[in-house]
Amino acid sequence: MTPSELITTSFTPDSTADDVLRGVDLLSVTAIVTGASSGLGVETARALTSAGAAVTLAVRNTVAGNAVADQILRSTGAIRPEVRRLDLADQRSVADFAASWEGPLHLLINNAGIVTSDLQRTVEGWELQLATNHLGHFALALGLHGALRMGAAERDGARIVALSSTAHMRAGIDFDDLQFERRAYDPQIAYAQSKTANSLFAVDATRRWASDGIVVNTANPGGVATGLQRNFSARQKESLDAAEASGLFAYKTVEQGAATTMVAAVAPEFAHTGGHYLDESREAYTVPNDALLADHPHGVKEWALDPAMAERLWEVSAALVRR
Template identity: 70%
Template sequence: MITTRFDGTSTADDVVAGLDLTGVRAVVTGASSGIGVETARSLARAGAEVTLAVRNTDAGARTAADITRSTGNGAVRVGALDLADLASVTAFAERWTGPLHLLVNNAGMIVSTLQHSPEGWELQFATNHLGHFALSAGLHEALAAGARERGEARIVSLSSTAHMRSPVVFDDLHFERRAYDPQAAYAQSKTANSLFAVEATRRWAADGIFANTVNPGGVSTGLQRDFTQKQKDYLAAAEASGAFTYKTVQQGAATTLVAAVAPEFVRTGGHYLDDGREAYTVGNEADLFEHSHGVKEWALDPGAARRLWALSLDLTAPHRAR
């Protein structure tokens, strides 16, 4: 297991303290609110050029201005990106020029009722996994160019302790045959985020591209605004059990920054990080409340990762940038 000097109390600014990221070009999805803002702010504070990839470009522009004011870094840009709409994903990838050194797949959504993307896919899986899969594939050449420049390029995908509630259910990804459970739908999308990092590293390490997954921990953000009462009750029970304690948004962004810039993760991928270090692996029957800082075997399973990649490739191929 890979350890670092950071833990659950560390902040994103702690992780970048003393680092000079001048020349690093980064994209952070969902960076107009929550953890994404602090991820982008800390990268900018260390000198990186940061593009906020967001649905609401007005909110993105306000965030970019705030980050520039607080860090003095004027190289904070905004790009339109709706991960639920693969036409938007393709357009973002096609607009990108030059090398890319860091892609942070931070954006996520939770819904309380069954909804679908324009392609007809269950919305949480479409947004949280398939949109990021297509974005990463569309930016592959830019990441490879970034790796040639700096020796590596990194992808960071945000998962969640929620991944422990469900594997990827390949036989019914979009809840066509089972009753819709928004918690299970979110959970399988978070497992998919981890499996993506496993297979992306296997396929792209030869290009100098390495992907890791992080669990930011319990952070109160706008992501919870659409929780059902059942989800709220479950979260309250998890907190009461001690399964997690709430972090500040800066603390929530810390593990993302560890995966993004820490020297311990140079040219290594396929890891699941929690509280600033690689998490321990637990069996698929493990109880969430007892192992909230672990990662289930199904989220690191190389066979499931290969299967998910092939399926994702088939689904998104007609829409990806060429």
């Protein structure tokens, strides 16, 4: 796709979530934001609530979630968000959350994510970053598909936003060793694989669900200092510091970081089209798989948008979560 064919918006790298939502009425919208007890999730939930949406905070720590809900109520004067427990690394928790959902759903923001500094596994033996960042959200979306289809029928479409990262440029999907059972564990590569998986989910989910009125897009929030970095290894911190020092990226505020998520969630330009990777509030340009991250900090690698790889990942993921 040439630059002239990419989907653009009027928003800039400095735009905030509130800028994107200015004049947008979400009074009849129901939304779920995962990982809404800290960082970008809090700002995303606050912004949606301020625009009138009925927001559910899907969080692992409900005490923290309720504190955020109270904070949002005080700052917006709108309806207090609902708080529900969701542990994306626990497939039973995901299934229970989806099964308990009643009524239509118009917007699902797959915001939650983790970074680990060493190899950790779930009870199934899955590598924890992939299990949480991709497989948990994958199972959640499958479980909520019926609610999203109802929401799409109500409002001429429903949307899912999958949060990825520039880190996706470090690695594609290693189908021969998805769970790091044979190769040496590198937490940066594991995180990158999970972020590529988030983008590939958007590609194949749109292919499968667009006929139901559901579109899925990927948002890269950019460099935002949040609790996600608390588990960085020394090597990860050094890599991040070097990228900042070289000018590869500049830190955004959480308000700016949530803007691209909000574009994918509400902007009319993405209402009926999915499978796109958004960066800086617009569709990113595609770069070859051998391109250097330093040369393309706002691009998206071919492997993150590859339809055949997306379909294969869907089938592998569905077999793992038994859906």
